[in-house]
Amino acid sequence: DARVTQTPRHKVTEMGQEVTMRCQPILGHNTVFWYRQTMMQGLELLAYFRNRAPLDDSGMPKDRFSAEMPDATLATLKIQPSEPRDSAVYFCASGAQGPAQHFGDGTRLSIL
Amino acid sequence: QKEVEQDPGPLSVPEGAIVSLNCTYSNSAFQYFMWYRQYSRKGPELLMYTYSSGNKEDGRFTAQVDKSSKYISLFIRDSQPSDSATYLCAMTGNEKLTFGTGTRLTIIP
Numbered sequence: 113d114a115r116v117t118q119t120p121r122h123k124v125t126e127m128g129q130e131v132t133m134r135c136q137p138i139l140g141h142n143t144v145f146w147y148r149q150t151m152m153q154g155l156e157l158l159a160y161f162r163n164r165a166p167l168d169d170s171g172m173p174k175d176r177f178s179a180e181m182p183d184a185t186l187a188t189l190k191i192q193p194s195e196p197r198d199s200a201v202y203f204c205a206s207g208a209q210g211p212a213q214h215f216g217d218g219t220r221l222s223i224l
Numbered sequence: 225q226k227e228v229e230q231d232p233g234p235l236s237v238p239e240g241a242i243v244s245l246n247c248t249y250s251n252s253a254f255q256y257f258m259w260y261r262q263y264s265r266k267g268p269e270l271l272m273y274t275y276s277s278g279n280k281e282d283g284r285f286t287a288q289v290d291k292s293s294k295y296i297s298l299f300i301r302d303s304q305p306s307d308s309a310t311y312l313c314a315m316t317g318n319e320k321l322t323f324g325t326g327t328r329l330t331i332i333p
Contacts, residue, residue, distance in 0.1 A: 154323055155312070157321070203268075212273060
């Protein structure tokens with residue numbers, strides 16, 4: 113069963129440190145999404161790519177967040193510098209044709 | 225007001241009961257309507273999606289969309305303890321999904 117793979121699954125770090133989260137989309141999927149999930153806000157779209165090109169990053173705080181797709185099998189989300197309010201679960205999802213998006217199991221991030 | 229409203233629950237029902245989960249929305253541009261299931265410490269898992277108004281059935285699950293009322297439902301028949309999870313509705317008019325906040329469901333054996 114094809115799955116989206118995210119690493120690391122858990123990350124605890126101190127405020128001010130750089131955080132990098134990685135995502136391997138399902139092979140053949142050309143659209144990749146980054147979401148953040150918190151109790152207060154639920155699931156929020158941060159950014160998404162099609163064929164490795166960024167299409168929309170309007171949900172992302174651009175002063176500290178950056179998202180890239182170095183190749184078709186890897187998407188990254190970086191936070192620098194990290195802040196306690198960035199603590200959340202970050203999900204990557206991928207899709208092909210149509211609206212269906214398939215999620216990974218997330219990176220649980222805690223910023224102390 | 226949020227574009228998608230979903231009762232957060234929690235909702236507890238006995239095993240075997242029929243479960244009804246609902247969302248309302250305000251954006252008339254939404255065309256695709258989805259239901260995701262999320263277990264604790266896991267990612268959302270797509271259960272089913274429908275296009276425009278109507279019903280769709282998949283095993284014990286039935287999704288209904290009423291665009292005139294801007295109201296969608298998910299019914300679970302013969303509910304099982306393994307159905308205990310958070311259920312998220314999601315919808316889109318293009319490819320950016322807008323999610324409800326999720327309903328936490330517990331099936332009591």
